[in-house]
Amino acid sequence: MTAPTGEVLANQIGSNLPFLRRYARALTGSQTSGDTYALATLEAILAEPDRFEADLKAKVALFRAFHVIWSSSGAPVELDQPDSGLENQAQKHLRALTPNTREALLLHTIEDFSAAEVGQIMDLPTEEASELVKIAYQEMTKSTSGRIMIIEDEAIISMDLEGIVGDMGHRVTGIARTEDAALKLAQQETPDLILSDIQLADNSSGIDAVNRILTDHFECPVIFITAFPERLLTGEGPEPAFLISKPYTEDQVRSAVSQAMFFSSTETLKV
Template structure:
């Protein structure tokens, strides 16, 4: 198998990484093209002591570093309101090396050891860089959260998790009518909603009523996720299964807020 054939399956994913890193499809693809041109010009320099994917990303990193472009993703202000543009803008505020470490591990799926090889760092340093990147992202995404949950213990647990993440809580509603009333009184930046509520009302209906008034990201929490994951109709983007792990709730909250334009940097 030729080198080109070995690299071909990995090119779409390198483009994904490059676009996320630059914040621009055009700029990202340009650096991928430069990477391929460098490989064609000097195939003997391609690292053959590692697998093809690692070698490809290693070559890209060399092109990226030599170009001195570590000033953050391009400004896509013309895409204001677009979730991907919002994410790129927030990612741009993460320091360059931390951003690369985060993307290589969280998006591209490299181990800390592989990312260390790609970035010429130690694995321990990669883990520190990723932690720094996540902390910066969380700092940028502060919100007031409304909880729709009729089980007191679960509601208290959710409220603790939300506050531990540095967010506020507008209140807890246990029925559809209470949820709508609370949302109108104190507009939330995120909604955590159970499906089955007290008085047999529906958290889904409560959320529909709220979304009819204004846009807000929603995370549903349910013991029956299969009912909302059929793929046959519009369904929630963010869904947590009961019983839940605290880490799962934290990850869902961070992800939902990261792509939402309504959240504001914490002061």
């Protein structure tokens, strides 16, 4: 079956592009590198529309086209001028993983593809895709544990997050419901990772809180949580490498935390 053309193709790609950019960013640990791969995918589809396979779901077809480029490039790309020292560390850790495990884990948990769809994207049997996800969890979970700061104003969600990361072997330094409380908590104990909601109590901003913490105190990976991820993945300015959509699943949180802790790589979101 041939690929859709014109307006249909543009609509199918456009609606799924924010999620491809999110995936590429988390995969590389860098906004610059992730966006480079996403752009290369779009250019390849425009040049050869048949790369977008019409017999697959639109999102699967777009991610499959991305993976053809990603795999053929010997990914990840080593940037001549890395975004930060954290990115250098991320690239070193990435090379230590079993090949293809991180890709499978991200596709399955963050992007919510089924094992069969992961196989279609990565050109693997379903059983092999499932096994890669299991291996990734094992390798990442065993390699790191640390202190996690939670910025979340909803008590039920904050307790749930605390339970998830605690079961993973991490220690929560505290829970902040507002921007001011987050700043005070960061001064009391330096976390290894920040897990932050976007909209906080008293209408303060988790984004602002994180930016102030990272500017004034230290550099560490950050995972943002929001009900509207497409509003943040606009391509305008720095964006987060790890972004979890609400409502989230335990697997999504475990995946993002494991990867952020393991690779110690993220971008700060500034708006």
